[in-house]
Amino acid sequence: MSTVEAPDWSTIPAPIDDGSTRHLVGARIASRLRLPSDGKTGCREPRRVGHDPRCTRMHPQTCSFRDHFAESKALSVYLFGLSTQSPAYQREAADRLHLPFAILSDEHLTMTRAMSLPTFETSGMTLLKRFTLVLEDGKVEHVFYPVFPPDRSATDVIEWLTKKG
Numbered sequence: 267m268s269t270v271e272a273p274d275w276s277t278i279p280a281p282i283d284d285g286s287t288r289h290l291v292g293a294r295i296a297s298r299l300r301l302p303s304d305g306k307t308g309c310r311e312p313r314r315v316g317h318d319p320r321c322t323r324m325h326p327q328t329c330s331f332r333d334h335f336a337e338s339k340a341l342s343v344y345l346f347g348l349s350t351q352s353p354a355y356q357r358e359a360a361d362r363l364h365l366p367f368a369i370l371s372d373e374h375l376t377m378t379r380a381m382s383l384p385t386f387e388t389s390g391m392t393l394l395k396r397f398t399l400v401l402e403d404g405k406v407e408h409v410f411y412p413v414f415p416p417d418r419s420a421t422d423v424i425e426w427l428t429k430k431g
Contacts, residue, residue, distance in 0.1 A: 273326075275415035286384035287397055287411040295404050299377055301370040302353045303346075325363060327396050327416040334420035335366045341427050346370055350378060350385070350393055384411070398423055 328347060331338065338345050347369035349356055356369040372378050375392060378385060384395040396413035399406050400423070408426065413419045 275417070278415075280414045281412035283412055284384075286382075286395070287409045289382060290399065290406045290409050293381060293406045295377075295401065295406075296380060297404065299380070301348075301372055301377060303356075303368040303370050325359070327398075327413055327419040328359075328365065329363060330417050330420040331367065332363060332365050334424060337424050338420065341424065343427065348372060348377070348394065350375060350391070400427070 331345060331347075335345065345367040347356075347365070347367065349369055350372050351359075352373050353371045356371055359365075360369055372394075377383065378392070378394065384397060385392050386395055387393075395411075396416055396419070398410040398413060398419055400408040400410075410419065410422060410426075413422075
């Protein structure tokens with residue numbers, strides 16, 4: 267397997283907040299909304315893989331939460347991912363990336379449309395932009411958006427939660 271270098275985030279312009287998440291703070295997640303997961307029934311401890319070239323380009327935000335899972339768990343955070351890809355794709359990604367948390371599938375864009383989540387189109391697919399929601403009792407308490415650099419996403423959330431107390 268060839269080694270893929272992590273991007274030098276200092277050479278990439280930070281995304282500009284386009285306002286596409288401002289409406290989310292205070293929004294409730296519909297209690298009747300049911301999204302399939304990647305099939306995991308419980309959390310496993312992340313496997314430390316050192317420099318993981320699989321995380322450098324496609325999944326740096328996801329891998330940051332994997333790498334800081336123990337810290338999140340210590341703060342009593344229930345962590346899950348959300349994606350517009352199929353449960354089968356998510357299952358493969360969760361296994362390949364050794365994720366200790368479930369990924370929920372919004373393959374039919376039910377939640378994405380209901381909450382007007384920020385998306386983009388590529389190769390005929392609708393994908394979610396990078397963001398992180400902090401939920402308390404089914405209500406959005408805080409939104410991290412835009413997420414940049416994505417490999418710092420988990421540490422940014424942990425710092426915010428720690429300050430919040």
